[in-house]
Amino acid sequence: MGVTTAGIQYKGDIYLRRYNPDGTLPETLIGPIAGSKLSIKTDATLKTRTSKQRGDYGRVKGVVSVPKPTMVGIGINAADPEMLAMLFLGTADALSTGSGTVTAESHALPHDVWVGLDNRNVSSVAITGKTVGVDFEVNPRIGAIRALSTGSIVDNASTAIAYSYAAITGTRIAGGEASKIEVQLTFDGVRLEDDTDAYGIIPKMVLIPKTDINLLNDDFVAAEFDGTVIKLDGQAEHSFDTDVVYG
Numbered sequence: 291m292g293v294t295t296a297g298i299q300y301k302g303d304i305y306l307r308r309y310n311p312d313g314t315l316p317e318t319l320i321g322p323i324a325g326s327k328l329s330i331k332t333d334a335t336l337k338t339r340t341s342k343q344r345g346d347y348g349r350v351k352g353v354v355s356v357p358k359p360t361m362v363g364i365g366i367n368a369a370d371p372e373m374l375a376m377l378f379l380g381t382a383d384a385l386s387t388g389s390g391t392v393t394a395e396s397h398a399l400p401h402d403v404w405v406g407l408d409n410r411n412v413s414s415v416a417i418t419g420k421t422v423g424v425d426f427e428v429n430p431r432i433g434a435i436r437a438l439s440t441g442s443i444v445d446n447a448s449t450a451i452a453y454s455y456a457a458i459t460g461t462r463i464a465g466g467e468a469s470k471i472e473v474q475l476t477f478d479g480v481r482l483e484d485d486t487d488a489y490g491i492i493p494k495m496v497l498i499p500k501t502d503i504n505l506l507n508d509d510f511v512a513a514e515f516d517g518t519v520i521k522l523d524g525q526a527e528h529s530f531d532t533d534v535v536y537g
Contacts, residue, residue: 300488302479304328304364308376309472309494319476320372326512327365328477333358362475362495362517367510371461376473377499377513378465385462394450399426399437401445407433409455416452417443471497472520494520 303322307315339352366373375382390409397405410433420426425441428434435451437443477490500514 296481296483296486299482300479301482302328302477302488305476305478307474307476308372309474315474320370322478323370323373324366324368325364326367327363327514329363331361331363333361360519362492362519363500364475364497364515364517365512366514367512369513371463375463375465376471376497376515377503378463379469379471379499380463380465380467382461382463385458385460387458389455389457391452391454393452395453396448396450397435398446399435399443399449401437401439401443404429404434404436407435407451407453409433409453411456411458412453413456414452414454417449471515473497473517475517492517492519493522496520 302325304325305319305321306323307319309315335356335358337354337356338350339354341347341349341351369377371382392407392409395408397407399405410431412428412430412433415422415428415430415435417426420441420443422428424438425443426438427436429436433455437445437449439445443449472494474494475490475492477488479488479490480486481488495517497515497517500516501512503511503513505511
């Protein structure tokens with residue numbers, strides 16, 4: 291079968307499997323992620339033995355090539371909770387809180403200062419004899435209350451507060467819990483010039499976030515990871531595989 295030459299330009303999906311803390315690999319995959327970049331750089335350092343003899347001074351008499359780590363660059367322009375957790379060197383876990391009511395939660399309320407309640411996602415916040423918008427204000431999403439100096443609540447007085455709070459479901463990201471992220475990468479690609487399928491896998495590499503995440507950016511955030519490929523025990527000399535299927 292002949293080999294087809296074509297331009298190096300691909301589209302494709304990137305899948306990740308994040309290693310567990312005990313070093314095992316889960317069966318579940320993350321992705322396809324919103325990949326905007328996938329680069330691989332292999333490199334080596336040449337060590338030369340140079341002659342100092344009279345007849346061939348400066349001539350190279352021997353060369354040794356010392357491999358450098360294979361480096362991988364991954365870029366994304368959108369993220370699910372799992373990818374956000376990686377960007378924050380953290381973990382993502384299910385968040386689920388119940389609903390309920392509070393009849394008399396006591397807080398000292400200094401004038402014009404926000405005070406946090408014991409729950410978020412609150413509603414029907416009430417203080418006996420006081421009026422919301424006149425004597426106090428509420429931020430229901432974060433669960434905070436503020437006594438107004440123009441109202442009738444005594445400055446810094448201990449005040450009983452009643453309210454309801456709704457259930458919350460989602461994902462909690464605990465950032466800064468990991469010093470590194472270890473993943474397996476799978477690429478499911480297509481060469482654009484001739485629609486040739488391509489498959490690639492990097493069995494293990496360490497990812498470190500390359501960019502800061504500005505949550506209040508004026509535009510969509512594009513984030514990147516720097517990856518260093520790890521050669522596994524018993525693995526062949528190469529540290530990644532790329533299969534190009536010629537039709």
